[in-house]
Amino acid sequence: MTVTPIDVAAVVVTFNSDDHIIELLDSIPAAMAGLTYSVVVVDNGSSDGTLELLDARTDCAVIRSTNEGYAAGMNRAVRMSPQCDSILILNPDATLDASAVPALREVLRRTGAGIVAPRVREVDGRLSPTLRRSPTLARVGGLSFTGWPMFTERIEDPSAYEVEHEVDWAVGAILLIDAVCFERLGGMDESYFLYSEETDFSLRAKDAGWATVYTPTAGAMHVGGGSGESAMTHTMKILNRVRLYRRRTGTLRAWVYFGLTVLIEIRRAMLGHSKSWPTVWSLLRPSLRPTLLRANDSVLPR
Structure with a gap:
């Protein structure tokens, strides 16, 4: 039928x-x-x-x-x-x-x-x-x-x-x-x-x-932000941007992208964006990353 x-x-x-x-x-x-x-x-x-x-x-x-x-x-x-x-x-x-x-x-x-x-x-x-x-x-x-x-x-x-x-x-x-x-x-x-x-x-x-x-x-x-943004979701957003870039361009260029991302988040944190400090630590210490992402096995997220 x-x-x-x-x-x-x-x-x-x-x-x-x-x-x-x-x-x-x-x-x-x-x-x-x-x-x-x-x-x-x-x-x-x-x-x-x-x-x-x-x-x-x-x-x-x-x-x-x-x-x-x-x-x-x-x-x-x-x-x-x-x-x-x-x-x-x-x-x-x-x-x-x-x-x-x-x-x-x-x-x-x-x-x-x-x-x-x-x-x-x-x-x-x-x-x-x-x-x-x-x-x-x-x-x-x-x-x-x-x-x-x-x-x-x-x-x-x-x-x-x-x-x-x-x-x-x-x-x-x-x-x-x-x-x-x-x-x-x-x-x-x-x-x-x-x-x-x-x-x-x-x-x-x-x-x-x-x-x-x-x-x-x-x-x-x-409306935007209907579920709200926390320090964790901000971290997930930034980590996923790095992962996406790595998957599409390769590891070498992704390291540059990663380094620039760390510098940008440090700058944002110093300007008063409170959610950026947890993101900086998560970028530099994979063990601090949200486990839901399954991205804590290497510094450069896969």
């Missing part, structure tokens, strides 16, 4: 997300605008009221899980979804504009891209600069204030958000992914646990011939 795929499988991973998840789920029907779709939420061991809120819903399937990481949760949500043409990855602290998903899907089909990213705004309506360039040695410091692409990973120029174009990668709060692309890449790399998984996925997709395209025709709002 032939199974007809649905248009879109929406997948969400929650972790202590009771402040936001209802707004996201409430925004989905209008955002789909007549498309056939499913919603699967994987909860990574929330200890707040997230599960109680989800259990009261009838518009999503809820999968209880221990916290195996964001990428693992996303992969599980996709596996538990019906057969589909495209996968809509959503952070629980995002909301979608009406008819956003058909607009994303039209770009996905027309361009043959693997990933499409929408125009995202902050809570106050300001543009959220979600587009990014590939990591390089020159961009390790995040020198956005220079405005020079050579030194800037984050794309700040407002004009870049007015037109449809290909990008290296985009922040993964709201992304529509071709289901074949997701399957052929084997989903997200679960070794990152948290942070850099969308960077890795988009860059691997590009390697395989699947572009990431930005479109201003679809809109969404993202």
Whole structure:
């Protein structure tokens, strides 16, 4: 018996997300605008009221899980979804504009891209600069204030958000992914646990011939920091950036990237960024690194 795929499988991973998840789920029907779709939420061991809120819903399937990481949760949500043409990855602290998903899907089909990213705004309506360039040695410091692409990973120029174009990668709060692309890449790399998984996925997709395209025709709002950032999550973010760079460029260049990262975090710590000191110690002493990353076997994280 032939199974007809649905248009879109929406997948969400929650972790202590009771402040936001209802707004996201409430925004989905209008955002789909007549498309056939499913919603699967994987909860990574929330200890707040997230599960109680989800259990009261009838518009999503809820999968209880221990916290195996964001990428693992996303992969599980996709596996538990019906057969589909495209996968809509959503952070629980995002909301979608009406008819956003058909607009994303039209770009996905027309361009043959693997990933499409929408125009995202902050809570106050300001543009959220979600587009990014590939990591390089020159961009390790995040020198956005220079405005020079050579030194800037984050794309700040407002004009870049007015037109449809290909990008290296985009922040993964709201992304529509071709289901074949997701399957052929084997989903997200679960070794990152948290942070850099969308960077890795988009860059691997590009390697395989699947572009990431930005479109201003679809809109969404993202609160950002919905699960908060602690010293540990900041450390995970920085370590994963080093791991990603090493995996894509090799050990020698990664040592340079690592050294620059240490210097940058020391500078940030001396300027008063309290989360940077624990990161410095974790970079220099692998035994202090979060065990969830499994990156404590060598100074240069693998």
